[in-house]
Amino acid sequence: MAQTRPVSSTPDADPAGALHALVLASLDDDQALETVSIPLTGKSSIADYMVISSGRSTRQVASMAQKLAERIKRERGISARVEGLTNADWVLIDAGDVIVHLFRPEVRSFYNLERMWAFGDAPPVPPAPAA
Template sequence: MSNQAHVIKTRIPDPPPAAEQLLSAVRDAVEALKAKDVVEIDVRGKSSVTDFMVVASGTSTRHVKSIADEVVKHAKLLGFMPLGVEGEREAEWVLVDLADVVVHVMLPRVREFYALERLWTVGDQPPEIHPADDTPAG
């Protein structure tokens, strides 16, 4: 028995938006939906998959999904369709792949368990917390 894969039609404008443009759109999206403890991690030189990771928390599964949906909406405003969106059904951890920027929106308990910030910043300065946030992650 086979399961049908969820197919997302990707669209990358030519030329694609710069990583900083995508990062700005993500900032606007997470800020608009009042995501908690937003952290941006520069992984250039550490990962060949992406340039930046953004990790944010939602207060409930509905909030997590709404934040991820808002990120997708803001990317579309740049003419960019995500390469993939994973985890929407359970909405405890939703990943939005925007190529140069990968966004992780998680419930706090899931975020604490996986500790992505620590994984990607071992030996670095602490991750940068977005100025709109009131409290540091962790």
């Protein structure tokens, strides 16, 4: 007798877009500052999106990073790699299709990743407000 598996929900038509939306929503929930999203599709093979955001302190940066990694695991089933959590001046979260950089404002200003990753004259795209 053949076993039947439970029917899972329909897979996302755009898994990278769904992960990107999850990241933006989580950062918004945690009151991240100056969140910027840079689309990388067709420009880099490292990811589809890069999200850069700030926290007011190392404590907030660490908290946002931990919550985001847990939420990605819980809701998308992805074990994101997290680097820099010990000092929490700059935390990198690699979730595959979306790479997230969380900074303290002074550190973000020093490294200026938005400028480095802006292609041509086009500025990074601020994320659309959550619906």
